[in-house]
Amino acid sequence: MSFDFSIRPRRLRENSVLREMIAENSLTVNDLIFPVFVSNEIRDRQEISSMPGIYRWSLPSLLKQIPEWIDLGIRAFAIFPCVEKEMKDETGSEILNSNALTYEAARKIKSNWAETLLIGDLALDPYTIHGHDGILDSGGQIANDPTVEILAKASVLAGNSGYDMVAPSDMMDGRVSIIRKHLDSANLLHTGILAYSAKFCSAYYGPFREAIGSTTQAPINKSTYQLNPANRNESIKELHLDLAEGADILMIKPAEPYLDVISYAKDNFNVPIAAYQVSGEYSRLVAAASCGWLDLDKCAQESILSIKRAGANLILSYFAERMARILF
Numbered sequence: 001m002s003f004d005f006s007i008r009p010r011r012l013r014e015n016s017v018l019r020e021m022i023a024e025n026s027l028t029v030n031d032l033i034f035p036v037f038v039s040n041e042i043r044d045r046q047e048i049s050s051m052p053g054i055y056r057w058s059l060p061s062l063l064k065q066i067p068e069w070i071d072l073g074i075r076a077f078a079i080f081p082c083v084e085k086e087m088k089d090e091t092g093s094e095i096l097n098s099n100a101l102t103y104e105a106a107r108k109i110k111s112n113w114a115e116t117l118l119i120g121d122l123a124l125d126p127y128t129i130h131g132h133d134g135i136l137d138s139g140g141q142i143a144n145d146p147t148v149e150i151l152a153k154a155s156v157l158a159g160n161s162g163y164d165m166v167a168p169s170d171m172m173d174g175r176v177s178i179i180r181k182h183l184d185s186a187n188l189l190h191t192g193i194l195a196y197s198a199k200f201c202s203a204y205y206g207p208f209r210e211a212i213g214s215t216t217q218a219p220i221n222k223s224t225y226q227l228n229p230a231n232r233n234e235s236i237k238e239l240h241l242d243l244a245e246g247a248d249i250l251m252i253k254p255a256e257p258y259l260d261v262i263s264y265a266k267d268n269f270n271v272p273i274a275a276y277q278v279s280g281e282y283s284r285l286v287a288a289a290s291c292g293w294l295d296l297d298k299c300a301q302e303s304i305l306s307i308k309r310a311g312a313n314l315i316l317s318y319f320a321e322r323m324a325r326i327l328f
C-alpha cells in the first residue's frame, strides 16, 4: 500500500489564524434564544433543582434582570409560565384568561424593551391538572380538534399581548393552519408561527416538567401525540405539513439527539430552521461537569456548535447566558 503524501489535509490546521479563517461555522449570541421561566409563586427567583443555574423568576425580578441579558447581547426570549396548582383544571382554561401570567409578562417586557424578540410557548400542559398538552375526551384520549380550537384562541391573546411569535409545542394535528387563520382574522398579520414541527417523545424533557410544575405522580406518556424517537420519515412528514400550513420557522426538538432531522430540514426547506436544546440536554452536561468529568463551557459550546453545523440557525438553549458571557 502506498500513500500519496502530496495530499496533506493537516497543512490547513497548522496555523491558528488560518484555522480560524477556514472555520465553516461559528457561534454568535444572535443564534441563541433564551428560555425563561416565570412564576407568580415566588418573590425573587428560585433555582430549579434539576437545572442548576436556571431559575424561576417572579415577573418583577425578571423585569429587573432583562437589561443584564440584553447587555450581554441576548435579545430573544421564549417565555414559559409556571402556573399555580389552584389555577390548573381539566381543560387548562387559564390559558384563555387574558390576564394570565404569560400575557402579562409579554405586555411588560414588550412595553419596556420593544426591540426584543419574544416567543410565546403555546400549549396546555402548564395549565392542565393532568399535565397533557391537550384536553381529554370521555375515554381519556387526547382530543385533537377541541384542543386546537383552544390553542388558536390563545394565540390571539398571545399576539395581542405583544408576543412576536407563537410557538405551538403541543403536536396536535392541523394546529398551525387554524392558528394562522385566527391570527389573521384578528389582524395579527405579523405575529409569526415558530412551529415545534418535529417534536419527539423524549425523556430529556424531565427537568423542564419539574421547572414548570407539570410533573405528575404517575409518569406521563405523550406518545399519542409526540413523535417516536425511532421515526425519521414521520418527522419529515410533520415538517412538510407545518410548512404547508403556514409555519414561518420549523423547529426540531430535542436538538443534539436529532441532528439528522435538523440536517434534513436545512437541506430541504427554504425557511429558517430552529432547534431546541432541551432541559435534559442541559442538565446532563451540568451534572457531569459538577462531578468534574466534563468541561462545561467547552462541552456546551461544542454541543451548540454541532446543532448549528447540522443546520439550525435559531437555537433555544439554557446555556444562552453562559455562552453569551464566553462569546462576548
Ligand code: PBG
Binding pocket: 121, 122, 123, 124, 125, 133, 169, 170, 204, 205, 206, 207, 208, 209, 222, 277, 278, 279, 280
Ligand atoms: C410542552 C413543552 C415541553 C417542553 C417545552 N414545551 C415538554 C413536554 O412536551 O412535556 C420541553 C422543554 C425542555 O425540556 O426544555 N408543551
